[in-house]
Amino acid sequence: MSRRTALVTGASAGIGQGFAEKLASQGYDLVLVARRRERLEALGRDLQARFGVAVHIVAEDLGDSGAVERILHAVDDAGLHVDFLVNNAGFAARTSLVDSDWSVLNQEIQVMVTALTELMVKLGRRIVKRGYGHIINVASLAAFAPSPAGMLYTGIKNYVVNVSESADMEFRQHGVRVTALCPGFTYTEFHDVQGTREQVSRLPSILWQNVPAVVEEGYRAALAGKPVCIPGRFNKVIASVSGLLPESVRYQLGRRGRIY
Numbered sequence: 001m002s003r004r005t006a007l008v009t010g011a012s013a014g015i016g017q018g019f020a021e022k023l024a025s026q027g028y029d030l031v032l033v034a035r036r037r038e039r040l041e042a043l044g045r046d047l048q049a050r051f052g053v054a055v056h057i058v059a060e061d062l063g064d065s066g067a068v069e070r071i072l073h074a075v076d077d078a079g080l081h082v083d084f085l086v087n088n089a090g091f092a093a094r095t096s097l098v099d100s101d102w103s104v105l106n107q108e109i110q111v112m113v114t115a116l117t118e119l120m121v122k123l124g125r126r127i128v129k130r131g132y133g134h135i136i137n138v139a140s141l142a143a144f145a146p147s148p149a150g151m152l153y154t155g156i157k158n159y160v161v162n163v164s165e166s167a168d169m170e171f172r173q174h175g176v177r178v179t180a181l182c183p184g185f186t187y188t189e190f191h192d193v194q195g196t197r198e199q200v201s202r203l204p205s206i207l208w209q210n211v212p213a214v215v216e217e218g219y220r221a222a223l224a225g226k227p228v229c230i231p232g233r234f235n236k237v238i239a240s241v242s243g244l245l246p247e248s249v250r251y252q253l254g255r256r257g258r259i260y
């Protein structure tokens with residue numbers, strides 16, 4: 001019987017690193033993708049030593065439109081069959097639709113919409129042929145929140161939830177489940193990259209989760225075949241309340257500005 005293999009994007013930090021650890025602990029060999037090769041190699045050495053799994057490093061910038069094809073070639077060259085995909089790489093840029101360079105806006109679309117969808121479809125078709133597997137697309141609690149002025153992030157994450165549900169409806173007929181994981185505030189490098197660490201560090205600790213808690217709930221939801229997973233009790237309440245708000249109230253809340 002061939003060994004199971006998981007491919008994790010954005011594995012050099014935060015939630016992606018947490019998924020790499022979780023899947024290694026479950027016996028999956030790994031394909032780790034991100035830009036920072038040294039970090040991936042250090043993580044790979046650690047996971048090989050702790051869990052005895054094989055780790056393949058593919059250093060790629062998912063903002064480059066050829067990246068997904070190169071990742072698939074690397075998978076083929078290594079003779080691997082991916083059974084578990086975690087489409088996790090992402091970031092939130094502080095943008096203005098009036099002032100931001102198109103290249104900045106397009107980078108968000110390329111990484112979190114185009115590359116995520118391309119990997120889900122192209123690897124998903126291979127997984128479907130084998131008739132068993134899991135895909136987790138990391139969205140965000142922001143997908144259910146009012147959208148602040150000038151930001152693509154909320155709309156992008158809303159797309160990730162929608163497309164994941166749509167994919168799950170089709171892939172499940174072939175034994176493959178797709179889960180949109182929607183974390184709330186999680187302790188990672190995300191807000192350092194975004195430049196909002198000082199602002200969000202004033203938020204109450206009840207709003208925050210750590211990576212192992214998010215990964216554990218997301219992993220269990222994927223195994224249980226749940227199309228959408230909002231980890232954490234408090235985040236579930238926020239998503240439900242947000243869904244009850246009239247559109248005009250959501251709009252006014254969005255205009256007040258972002259908190260993430």
Ligand SMILES: NC(=O)c1ccc[n+]([C@@H]2O[C@H](COP(=O)([O-])OP(=O)(O)OC[C@H]3O[C@@H](n4cnc5c(N)ncnc54)[C@H](OP(=O)(O)O)[C@@H]3O)[C@@H](O)[C@H]2O)c1
Pocket residue numbers: 009010011012013014015016033034035036037060061062063088089090091092111138139140141142182183184185186187188189190191193
């Ligand atoms: N932390 C939160 O509060 C939170 C809440 C909701 C949703 N999320 C979502 O969770 C996911 C993971 O974020 P995180 O919190 O773990 O943030 P993080 O600690 O900043 O990690 C982000 C990961 O994405 C990778 N990445 C970013 N741009 C990339 C690119 N162009 N090409 C390849 N890899 C890229 C980074 O690797 P390199 O820099 O090495 O390329 C890194 O491994 C994201 O999709 C984010 O939107 C986070």
